Amino acid sequence: MAIDRYPAFWDRNGVSAAMLSPLEWVFRRAVARRRARADAVAQWIDAPVVVVGNASVGGTGKTPLVLWLVEAAMALGFRPGIVLRGHRSSARGVVPVTADSDPTMVGDEAVLLARRTFRPVVIGADRVAAGRMLLETAAVDLVISDDGLQHYPLGRDVEIAVVDADRGHGNGRCLPAGPLREPLDRLNEVDLVLGNGRRMTEDGGMFEIVPGSLQALASSGGVGEPPAPGQAVHAVAGIGHPERFFATLSAMGFVIHAHPLGDHHHFRPEDLRFDDGAPVIVTEKDAVKCRALAPVNSWYLPVEARPDEATARRLKDLLELAQARSKNREAGS
Incomplete structure (x- = not known):
């Protein structure tokens, strides 16, 4: 569901949200069915996978955080690659992205990530195929997915959810009555909830977007x-x-x-x-x-994500946890 603007009524439980309740109910049922099948449809690739996503539509600061994670992963000795949908791209299938790629073909975020990280980037609606292309065509031992929390076919070892601290969860309702892609209890399943701007929960983390x-x-x-x-x-x-x-x-x-x-x-x-x-x-x-x-x-x-010290430690720990979980999966298969 493509959303170009964040409707004002998503911030409150008013008449407009109430009128859309029947459609919200249908959406929630569809999400519940997809979530129930998540384990059955998940496909694993031959590398640890970290997904950075959000429960709501609209910008929350995921891409700056992905840039930070790529740098942190490289400092830890990983060779990360990035997959993403390539929103509004005109390319078909899975496509590798370089710093010189046409953003109208592959999407603006993909080109930005390729230019800033100098690491392999692949776009595609099929994130599993995108991840496999990364591993087949580049020296990659960690896959970071920019968005994709709701893309269940891609098996993931770690999930990080980002919340815009200014807007929070809006009126707390699902599309189209509110901004949520999934009910809020989905956040109970992720490894870390990060607030962009302030700490969202006592056990969550936070980062700021700092201008250059x-x-x-x-x-x-x-x-x-x-x-x-x-x-x-x-x-x-x-x-x-x-x-x-x-x-x-x-x-x-x-x-x-x-x-x-x-x-x-x-x-x-x-x-x-x-x-x-x-x-x-x-x-x-x-x-x-x-x-x-x-x-x-x-x-x-230009901007960059700047986690506080405790959050930075937790994020680095999660990168290593993803590797450990991936090795455990391989050992158990």
Whole structure:
């Protein structure tokens, strides 16, 4: 179910949510059947698998966390690879992704991951086939799935669920009456629930999304100094939760003119051109699609996930736990 915007009624139990209760009931029944068959349909690949997902739709900060996990895994001696759906891609089947891949073909997140990690990335609706391609074509001994908590055919050794601490679980209802892809009790089954912005539970973890320095977006040359705090800028975001991006820029001191677009928006030149000469700032995920379209004085904001010390230790422990569980499976088969 593709969602481009997060409806306001998902944050409260009002009339709109109540009217959609019958459809929510049908959705819950379908989820329950899929969950009951999860063990039967699970297919294991010849490497430990860590899934980073969420129970709700919309952006929660999964991709920055995947970037952090890839770096942490490499520091521990792993050779990680990444699989993901490749949302809004036009490619068929399973497709390897490089830093030079066309984001309209393979999806913006996939190209971003390939550029930032320099590790093998494969997209595909069939995450099992994507994982097997990783293992067949690259030196990979750990597979990290960006999203896929509800993709039960991919057997997983560790599950990490990410929750946007600002929005929480909305009204706590399932699609289409609320934002949940699965009932909240699904989170009781994962190995770790992480709050993006604050700790969600006493035994959960937390991380923050930390902005870096503005980077030039335009490929046409003539780029000068990046905009300074206090300056008015056009903030353009085609992501799942653009308000977080706008709030980040405001906290950095910019006076923003906000331009929210649908998640995975297909950019056109007019999306980035304004008649007042003010600088344009986009997200790093959008930047992979905008470079050829961007006017002079356009910038993107890279970000990174920063777990607190206790959460960082737990995440590293989970990477090693995934390896141990995978070895135990192999020994028992």
